[in-house]
Amino acid sequence: MNSVSVRALLVRGMLAGLAAGVLSWLVSYFLGESKVDAAIAFEEAHEAAAAGGAHEHAEELVSRTMQATAGLGTAVGLFSIALGGIAALVFCFVLGRIGRFGVRATAALTAGGAFVAVSLVPFLKYPANPPAVGDPDTVGKRTTLYVLMIVLSLLLSAGAVILGRRLAPRLGNWNASVVAGAVFVVAIGLAFAFLPAVNEVPADFPATLIWQFRMVSLAIQATMWTAFGLVFGVLAERVLTPAPAGTPAARSAAVPS
Structure with a gap:
């Protein structure tokens, strides 16, 4: 694979990562933020009880609304773009080396392997915890x-x-x-x-809440890698698979610039 193809796949991997990040942010916002708010409420209630009911809220440098929207979206987006670029480079290395799989199948296997190695296995040993834990x-x-x-x-x-x-x-x-x-x-x-x-985990922390938070965390990762595998497979195939002769794409490629 030449350097031009690798560069093109790297760019498309980052674009696929961005698309995957948007979907991951939606899952995180609609499914995860309520769990975070519940954990914060639990923590504040304990702090108030420890202070005899006279708990004072510290001034927030960044509001919860900003954290859950622009802040979360920016963090997830940058993280997904970076992982998308790395996964694209891994795809370039494994393509043709792990069996006679097509471009889309290799992209799916790369994304699936990344999900297992980067997300699932570490999660099983050290699962995510909400605030107050x-x-x-x-x-x-x-x-x-x-x-x-x-x-x-x-x-x-x-x-x-x-x-x-x-x-x-x-x-x-x-x-x-x-x-x-x-x-x-x-x-x-x-x-x-x-x-x-x-x-x-505190002994009195709601078991249901921590279970739901962890499942949402895993769902966010699964969404990101699934979306990346599907989107990147399509984009990579367009780079690596020549358009059939006679199609508009082939004719435009044949016209000298």
Whole structure:
């Protein structure tokens, strides 16, 4: 694949990431913000009870409305654009190396693998928590553990792909994929066992609320990667698949500039 194609796919990956970010923001706004507000209300009620009912609201530098709309949208958008660009580069590397899949199928597999490695596996070990959950003094430790889990998941995913490719000539594609997947699951299980657990949920925090918040967090990630895989597959196919002769696109490409 030449540098022009890689550059074109990178741009389209970022555009697909932007589209995925918009959909993720909609899911976050309509499904997640009510859970955040409920968690904040729980935290404020506890602070008021601890202060004997005389809790004073600190002046907000940024209002909740701004946080939930422009602030959240900007953060999700930038995050999705960055991930879209990285995923596009991964797509360029794996295209044709993981089997005889078409462009759209490879894009879908790339997005699915990214969801598992970057979102699902770290979530299973260190799930997202709403406000009022977690000790502020341990935020650095919790962030480090979460990033470490992402790195381990990515490395083990890459190792599983390499193992599957090396076993394929002897076992066949299906059996090699099953063996590589089983090795990946075992390795992730060992990582889960040896990495320290984090459980800082207050005893009286509503279990339903934290469950709903975590499910929405996972739904946001699933929406982002699903949308990216679908949109990027279409955009990448237009770059890599020549238009049939006689079509308007082919005729315009044939006209010298």
